[in-house]
């Protein structure tokens with residue numbers, strides 16, 4: 001199972017299984033996964049989580065720590 005990694009318009013990095021059609025971001029926007037530009041593909045949910053965390057840190061310079069209650 002591959003996981004697709006992409007960004008919401010609000011800037012958050014999200015991931016979902018490649019079979020997922022829509023994904024609701026924590027900002028409230030529902031994304032059509034098939035129409036998003038895929039940034040990366042991960043081979044497992046663990047890898048997807050790590051990649052998302054790395055990308056968030058790159059984007060926010062590690063100054064913002066996302067917590068589990070946002071997931």
Ligand SMILES: [Zn+2]
Nearest residue numbers: 008010025027
């Ligand atoms: Zn969003």
